Amino acid sequence: MKNIKNTIIETLTNKKWGNMMGNVHEEEYKALRLEATMRLDQLQYPHMDTLPTDVPGLLHDLQVHKIELEMQNDQLQRANLALEESSQRYRDRYDFAPIGYFSISDQGLITEFNRKAASMFGLKHNKLNQYRFAQFVDDSDKSRWQDLFLGIKKQEHGEELLCDVKLINIDGISFHASINCLRMNDDVKTEILRLAVIDITDKKVAIEKQQALDEQHQEILDSSMNGFWIVDLNGRFLEVNATYCKMSGYALTELLTMKISDIEAIESVRDTVTHIKKVISIGQDQFESKHRRKDGSLFDVRIKAQIMHSEGGRLAVFLQDISSIKAITEQVEALQQEQQVMEGTTQQLQTALDSERSLSVAVGIVMGQQQVGKDAAMKLLRKRARDQNLKLNDLATILVCARETLNFEIKL
Numbered sequence: 001m002k003n004i005k006n007t008i009i010e011t012l013t014n015k016k017w018g019n020m021m022g023n024v025h026e027e028e029y030k031a032l033r034l035e036a037t038m039r040l041d042q043l044q045y046p047h048m049d050t051l052p053t054d055v056p057g058l059l060h061d062l063q064v065h066k067i068e069l070e071m072q073n074d075q076l077q078r079a080n081l082a083l084e085e086s087s088q089r090y091r092d093r094y095d096f097a098p099i100g101y102f103s104i105s106d107q108g109l110i111t112e113f114n115r116k117a118a119s120m121f122g123l124k125h126n127k128l129n130q131y132r133f134a135q136f137v138d139d140s141d142k143s144r145w146q147d148l149f150l151g152i153k154k155q156e157h158g159e160e161l162l163c164d165v166k167l168i169n170i171d172g173i174s175f176h177a178s179i180n181c182l183r184m185n186d187d188v189k190t191e192i193l194r195l196a197v198i199d200i201t202d203k204k205v206a207i208e209k210q211q212a213l214d215e216q217h218q219e220i221l222d223s224s225m226n227g228f229w230i231v232d233l234n235g236r237f238l239e240v241n242a243t244y245c246k247m248s249g250y251a252l253t254e255l256l257t258m259k260i261s262d263i264e265a266i267e268s269v270r271d272t273v274t275h276i277k278k279v280i281s282i283g284q285d286q287f288e289s290k291h292r293r294k295d296g297s298l299f300d301v302r303i304k305a306q307i308m309h310s311e312g313g314r315l316a317v318f319l320q321d322i323s324s325i326k327a328i329t330e331q332v333e334a335l336q337q338e339q340q341v342m343e344g345t346t347q348q349l350q351t352a353l354d355s356e357r358s359l360s361v362a363v364g365i366v367m368g369q370q371q372v373g374k375d376a377a378m379k380l381l382r383k384r385a386r387d388q389n390l391k392l393n394d395l396a397t398i399l400v401c402a403r404e405t406l407n408f409e410i411k412l
Contacts, residue, residue, distance in 0.1 A: 094114050095114045095115045096114075096115065096116075097114060097116060098116060099116060099196050099197065099198050100113070100114065100116045100117030100120045100121075100195075100196070100197035100198070100199075101113065101114045101116070101117055101194070101195070101196055101197075102117055102133065102193075102194070102195040102197065103192050103193070103194060103195075104133050104192060104193040104194075104195060105192055105193075106153065106192065106193075108132045108133055108134055108149065109130075109131070109132055109133075110123070110131040110132070110133055111192065117197065120169060120175075120197065120199060121136055121167075121169045121170055122169045122170035122171055123170065133145075133195070134146070134149070136167050136168055136169065136170075137165060137166075137167055137168075138165075138166040138167060138168050138174055140166055141165045141166045141167075144163065144165060145165055148161060148163050148165075148179075148181065149193075152181045152182075152183050152193055153183060153193075155183050159182075159183065160180060160181065160182050161180075161181045162178065162179070162180050162181070163178075163179055163181075164176065164177070164178050164179070164200065164204075165177055165179055167197075175199055175201045176199070176200050176201045176203075176204040177197050177198060177199055177200060177201075178197075178198045178200045179195055179196070179197050179198075180195070180196040180198075181193055181194070181195055182194040182195075218241075221241040221242075221243075222241050222242040222243065223242075223243075224241065224243055225243065225320075226243060226318050226319060226320050227240075227241060227243045227244030227247050227248075227301075227318070227319035227320075227321070228240070228241040228243070228244060228316075228317070228318055228319070229241075229244065229315075229316075229317040229319070230308075230314055230315070230316055230317070231259075231260060231314065231315045231317060232312075232313075232314055232315075233276060233280065233312075233313050233314070233315070234259070235259045235260040235261060235272055235273070235276060236258075236259050237255050237256050237258055237259070237260075238256070238314065240252055240255045240256065244319060247291075247293075247299065247301075247319070247321050248263060248291065248293050248294060249293045249294035249295055250263075250293075250294050254294075260272050260276075263291045263292050264289065264290075264291060264292070265289070265290040265291055265292045265298050266289050266290050267289065275287075276315065279305045279306070279307055279315060280307055280313070283306065283307055284304070284305060284306040284307065285304075285305050286302070286303065286304045286305075287302075287303055288300065288301065288302050288303070288322070289301055289303060291319075299321055299323045300321070300322045300323045300325075300326045301319045301320060301321060301322060302319070302320040302322045303317060303318070303319050303320075304317070304318045305317045305318075
């Protein structure tokens with residue numbers, strides 16, 4: 001009895017009591033102890049007054065300890081249930097994730113996979129550790145996968161590698177996938193690889209189509225008779241087609257280091273900035289200017305600029321070399337001016353001829369009416385014109401002078 005008593009006392013007073021309680025935090029243990037004591041106080045034990053004086057205290061502590069253990073056991077059961085529920089939730093998320101997940105041993109064997117991975121590759125769960133991931137890699141990418149597999153094994157724990165690989169499923173159907181690899185250790189310290197596999201076939205096809213479309217557009221732009229730019233809002237060249245390179249004499253690599261102000265021959269830098277702001281404000285603009293070639297010569301261009309709001313704002317600019325049109329226009333204008341001069345001269349000659357004929361008619365009439373000679377008739381007409389402050393240079397004036405001279409109406 002004494003030995004049992006001493007054992008109980010030693011147990012209850014042991015400094016490692018906290019360790020026996022599962023390393024419970026001191027505050028949590030105090031709360032647990034208080035709760036157990038309160039529960040014990042609600043219980044009634046008969047014959048406690050018949051026990052030796054020191055036994056009730058020991059028995060009380062043992063009973064408190066018993067209740068504490070029961071409470072801890074209840075907590076552990078609830079924690080275990082919550083852990084199982086959490087584990088199931090994560091398992092469901094793992095299985096029903098839209099991404100294929102794999103665990104691969106350091107020998108390359110597939111040790112675990114989710115439902116998406118099974119559907120992607122046609123795998124069966126009853127054949128774990130019978131598949132090698134490399135067997136699902138297309139022959140064209142096997143060397144890349146091998147390099148990736150060896151490389152990830154050399155990575156630090158928790159370091160990731162990402163690559164795109166062409167894969168084939170168990171039926172031989174190929175697809176493109178993006179693989180995210182992570183090296184880590186499992187519960188028994190065995191190195192394993194975690195793989196997240198995303199089918200990017202549709203994305204790959206879309207990218208290839210877009211690349212083909214971009215190449216087609218670039219071919220169209222390069223074969224166009226007009227120049228084409230894409231510039232940022234500071235006027236720096238981002239894209240230039242082959243036609244404008246030929247127009248300006250600059251190589252593409254040279255133009256991509258330049259701005260509009262470097263080739264603009266009329267507008268100042270400030271004017272160009274103002275013009276860009278105008279295009280941004282109204283959406284587009286069309287105008288003519290002159291550009292400077294690499295050799296310093298100038299050429300005329302007709303420009304149509306339009307704002308593009310993608311990627312922070314850019315300008316799409318089409319340029320037509322109108323130097324030959326300008327030259328032809330200037331020639332036409334010169335010919336038109338010459339024609340106008342010739343028409344004026346012809347009109348003057350015709351007027352002079354008409355005046356001469358009219359003067360002859362008027363002189364003949366005066367000679368007949370006045371019975372005077374030609375010189376006297378001309379003298380009369382000139383005197384009348386001088387008196388009236390007129391010039392004998394048109395038919396109407398001549399006839400007026402003749403009528404007034406002869407004081408009768410002349411009818412032709």
